[in-house]
Amino acid sequence: MKKYISILSDIELKIREGQYISGQKLPSIRDASELYGCSKSTILRAYAELEKKHVIYSIPQSGYYVVENSGDLRHSRSHIQASIDFASASPDLNVFPYLDFQHCLNQAIDTYKYHLFTYGDSQGLETLRHTLVSHLADNQVFAKMERIIVTSGVQQALEILAKMPFPNGKKTVLVEQPSYDIYLRLLEGESIPVSTIARTAAGMDLQELENQFKNGTIKFFYTMSRYHNPLGTSYNTEERKAIAALAAKYDVFIVEDDYMADLGIDHLFDPIYAYDQTDHVIYLKSFSKIIFPGLRLGVVVLPEILLKTFSAYKRYVDTSILSQAALDIYIKNGMYERHKHTICSLYAERIRILNQAVERYNQDGVIEVSAVSSGVYMQLKLPRTVNMERLVQRLAARKVLVVSGKGFYLSDYKEHEKFLRISISRAQPDQIDEGVKAIIEEAGRGNWY
Structure with a gap:
């Protein structure tokens, strides 16, 4: 059961992240069984479930293909999100198990x-x-x-x-x-x-x-x-x-x-x-x-x-x-467990990309980061000289949405740290690097008043 769930989750993740694109043929039953180290019946069961969910379709004597979707956010430039959303804490709309x-x-x-x-x-x-x-x-x-x-x-x-x-x-x-x-x-x-x-x-x-x-x-x-x-x-x-x-x-x-x-x-x-x-x-x-x-x-x-x-x-x-x-x-019926594996893989990959981006652009140590490798949140701690309101406005002008850490304290608490709470739940993988670069650039610019 766990093998079946992990295969389903992996294929869905590959489709969602664009490794298998609309209309692409999936590995054959034999190739997939070798790839995942399982029986052909397990692959057949996984493919049948994906077909039932209208994620893939089969062509007799040909194989299995990813369903073509003209509205796919990954491949239609007209649907690419206008903003890089590091603010929202809600789950990604594209992975809701509708x-x-x-x-x-x-x-x-x-x-x-x-x-x-x-x-x-x-x-x-x-x-x-x-x-x-x-x-x-x-x-x-x-x-x-x-x-x-x-x-x-x-x-x-x-x-x-x-x-x-x-x-x-x-x-x-x-x-x-x-x-x-x-x-x-x-x-x-x-x-x-x-x-x-x-x-x-x-x-x-x-x-x-x-x-x-x-x-x-x-x-x-x-x-x-x-x-x-x-x-x-x-x-x-x-x-x-x-x-x-x-x-x-x-x-x-x-x-x-x-x-x-x-x-x-x-x-x-x-x-x-x-x-x-x-x-x-x-x-x-x-x-x-x-x-x-x-x-x-x-x-x-x-x-x-x-x-x-x-x-x-x-x-x-x-x-x-x-x-x-x-x-x-x-x-x-096991749907929760399967979807959980999908979400975990998705968020872990985004956190990995986030950590890599911070390492790439923060070589001068403009910000401090909380050490996280999973979940959806990361703290980006800022220099004391930064004007948080101005920083949020500057980033919004660059279409990068962030949340100031100020709201996560009681109103009369005086010793709060200056930071941004970064959420990757709705930040698309191909946007994260650009968003982190913008944050570090703006935080290091100075000229706050």
């Missing part, structure tokens, strides 16, 4: 037709939660179905956790600086008591974290253990173990936002949740970065002691039963 998920929606309507006329369970569709038990276990998150709740995106879970009381009797939310901008704005808008701790590309001061846990009134610490937004970096194993141990020692809960758990090589690291011996870690996962944001489905795995309170704050069913049923089918 046909696969449409099939799952149709199957969900047939399978769950009577359930669609009910309000459902506020905890989420029971069959999906059963499926999620094994799905989450792949990331070393072992939990009973009763502790899994489906939410309307991860943001709903984050809002509930910020507002609800915790059994440790504490009221302050500890956040990294920088951190997820939308959540920071929520905390400020709702006047939630907040404390901060600095996190840089080099990591976080664990001694300072212990001081905050010991002397503060921290009810929970909100953190992204891997692919941090906006830094792009991840905790190492020792840091994850240390955070879990401190939570247990000082009765502080950890809200682990593992929103991109499925991306890149860092899935080999176990989450903080895996080292939790005292039920102090709340685990969050989103499906928006793998499928599409409009699905609005997230998952929260809660310690048993928080279940009743969280459910009381959630109160009602607010997630589409149809979407949940379709996701259940999408995971069960």
Whole structure:
């Protein structure tokens, strides 16, 4: 099964990146089986699946060919993106699994037709939660179905956790600086008591974290253990173990936002949740970065002691039963796993190109970069003399879209670094080099006022 998925993903990636162009003949069954080191039946199965998805077509006695697409963004100059998009954090429109998920929606309507006329369970569709038990276990998150709740995106879970009381009797939310901008704005808008701790590309001061846990009134610490937004970096194993141990020692809960758990090589690291011996870690996962944001489905795995309170704050069913049923089918039939491999390969290649471009154009050390080799984000740290507003404007004039790091801090936080958050999720591979060159040129120009 894994071989079949990897072959599908590789062929789709080659088509998407233009290695196989519209109308081109694919390797024969025999040649492909030798190329991938598998049986001819495995290749036939992969080709049949690609044909079913209208990615390729067959001609009897001739072979398999890539479907010709006059609207292909890679080959029609009139459709080339006007801008180089390093700003958007949404998945690439060109890799959305439209046909696969449409099939799952149709199957969900047939399978769950009577359930669609009910309000459902506020905890989420029971069959999906059963499926999620094994799905989450792949990331070393072992939990009973009763502790899994489906939410309307991860943001709903984050809002509930910020507002609800915790059994440790504490009221302050500890956040990294920088951190997820939308959540920071929520905390400020709702006047939630907040404390901060600095996190840089080099990591976080664990001694300072212990001081905050010991002397503060921290009810929970909100953190992204891997692919941090906006830094792009991840905790190492020792840091994850240390955070879990401190939570247990000082009765502080950890809200682990593992929103991109499925991306890149860092899935080999176990989450903080895996080292939790005292039920102090709340685990969050989103499906928006793998499928599409409009699905609005997230998952929260809660310690048993928080279940009743969280459910009381959630109160009602607010997630589409149809979407949940379709996701259940999408995971069960292996489509999610296959698409995940495709996305991982795609993003890993773009990060590789990004790193190469930085090495090529940053020989004078104009910027500092966070060391990332997977995920979608990278921090480009800038000289203190740079006027961020002017830099963003200059780059926009060159049709390079970027996001200033300023918005990823609380409004009254004074010690923030000057940086750009670079996202490669919608930056096309043939644009990345040009975009990085423009950023380094503009950052090194000076004349900011």
